[in-house]
Amino acid sequence: MALPKTLNEGYRRFLRDRHAPDRGRYIQLAELGQAPTAMVIACCDARIDVSAIFDVEAGELFILRNVANLVPNYEPDGKHHGTSAAIEFAVQELKVPHLIVLGHSNCGGIEAYRQKVRNKVPERGFLGSWLTLLDGLKIVESDGFTYGDETAFELAGVRSSLVKLRNFPFVRKREKAGLLALHGLHFDLASGSLLALNESDGSFASLGGA
Numbered sequence: 115m116a117l118p119k120t121l122n123e124g125y126r127r128f129l130r131d132r133h134a135p136d137r138g139r140y141i142q143l144a145e146l147g148q149a150p151t152a153m154v155i156a157c158c159d160a161r162i163d164v165s166a167i168f169d170v171e172a173g174e175l176f177i178l179r180n181v182a183n184l185v186p187n188y189e190p191d192g193k194h195h196g197t198s199a200a201i202e203f204a205v206q207e208l209k210v211p212h213l214i215v216l217g218h219s220n221c222g223g224i225e226a227y228r229q230k231v232r233n234k235v236p237e238r239g240f241l242g243s244w245l246t247l248l249d250g251l252k253i254v255e256s257d258g259f260t261y262g263d264e265t266a267f268e269l270a271g272v273r274s275s276l277v278k279l280r281n282f283p284f285v286r287k288r289e290k291a292g293l294l295a296l297h298g299l300h301f302d303l304a305s306g307s308l309l310a311l312n313e314s315d316g317s318f319a320s321l322g323g324a
């Protein structure tokens with residue numbers, strides 16, 4: 115099976131319009147390695163284009179995407195923890211100065227979890243077990259949303275991921291040393307608005323957008 119035509123054509127445009135004119139920088143990236151400004155943990159959702167949201171070029175962000183932008187529990191048990199491995203690499207090896215959890219509106223993963231809680235649907239497969247990371251989520255009424263509102267769950271998911279990040283000893287250590295800053299953000303697809311978590315009082319405030 116051939117690649118979809120749109121991807122084939124897109125790749126050709128990328129080579130012509132972006133890679134060729136910027137060849138020097140790509141060669142430099144290849145030779146010097148990566149030194150990203152931040153690691154971003156975002157959702158797999160096809161509509162969440164992290165590089166576009168922050169208007170960055172290749173090499174600027176170390177992006178990990180998983181269903182619902184979740185951080186797993188710290189479980190050094192020798193099993194296959196993809197998200198934990200990426201966090202470890204970014205913090206320990208790349209020594210990123212910023213770690214960002216980027217939630218988003220209309221999140222299918224969060225909605226699936228909400229439906230599961232509401233309808234008491236038994237968890238199934240990898241996805242069901244992944245979403246149990248949201249169990250015990252604390253919904254904050256002061257966000258202006260009522261329990262059951264999807265946005266409230268999305269914001270609570272971001273808060274929960276930050277808490278879980280701090281369960282990783284190397285994250286805690288670098289943050290305590292002032293070498294790593296943690297950030298919680300929420301992007302609204304329709305308006306483009308970006309909310310940032312203020313950890314001193316737990317509230318989310320707009321960084322701009324409609």
Ligand SMILES: [Zn+2]
Binds near residue numbers: 183220221223
């Ligand atoms: Zn999502």
